[in-house]
Amino acid sequence: MAEIVGIFAASHTPVMLQFPDAIPARDREEVFAAFRAIGKDIATARPQALVILSDDHLHNFFLSNLPAICVGAAEQYPTPVEHWLKAEKRVLPGDANLGAYLLTKALESDFDPALSMELTLDHGVLTPLELAGVAQDIPLVPILFNCVQPPLPTMRRCYRFGKWLGKALRAYERVERIAVIATGGISHDIATPRMGMVNEKFDRELLRLLEAADADGAVRFATDHVSEAGNGAEEIRMWLAAMGCADARPFRIRYYRAVHDWYTGIALGTWGAG
């Protein structure tokens, strides 16, 4: 039986790598230090596998075939898929056995994620791992939620999937230590007239509900108010899934700042071991 040795959440945006100088050096250093601190926690937890909850920004998936949720089960993941992203091309290790286990168990439990053994991961996975300094170290299982092209899976469904995921991971027998990181959000708008406007009030309320371990409240708030926080805020689906995974353990905010010139409310936090 595996232990979930840590559950983490962190915002991601390609501009962190693409346009780092768009914000003052002091702010940038503060954000990057917060990522390094999370990276240190991940390393200290010594996971043998890292499940990363993220989204594909229409690189692997297109309108030809767009899964609501997709579980990766590959032995390796080339990255980045964006030809323009300022990031070193490399291949990240995957835990194909854990991915296959999760796919099988999910279908047995009446969830229907898509399977992929051919993902070239984008900035949504790479940015947080790179900034945390843990890319390359730990075999990954990417789980990608559709947050980018409606119709989208409901907030409640993503929370419930996360809750199921926590149970499935704890029942896994081939490794002993697994960490989970959710990435995306919080408030931001991509390629709309609102781009650059961060809804700090939304972000702080969501974080408060996570701290209070109020799952019903968080799901309801996310469902009712996501449209006030921008299309990028749809990515809080992964935070809700991580909350489900944490199974009512309280959340601790490690960092928050509304970074307007990176267009994003940037938060990082942890749920601790259990």
Next chain:
Amino acid sequence: MSNWRQSMPTGEAYWLDKVLYELHHKPDDLEQFRKDANAYLERYPLTAKMKAAIVENDVAALYLSGVNPYLLRAHCIGMRIPEALSLAALRRAGETSNG
């Protein structure tokens, strides 16, 4: 208020999305597009207006046509459209669509 201009892509948005997707994922497409954008776009069933929006990097028109925002964003970065220009175009598009 919604985060999305379209709850499902229209037929026209689909083809625009397809262009923006293929340009940045198929191996030779970007080069062909840069060489002769109009010739490249011949292969897609787009109106002259939509072809012009792509050729002229008209971010406002693309936004208003309902293209997927992530494809539009990646296209702006991939085509190296200056950030200030894209942002100004999007703000302008917002005023158009509200007015």
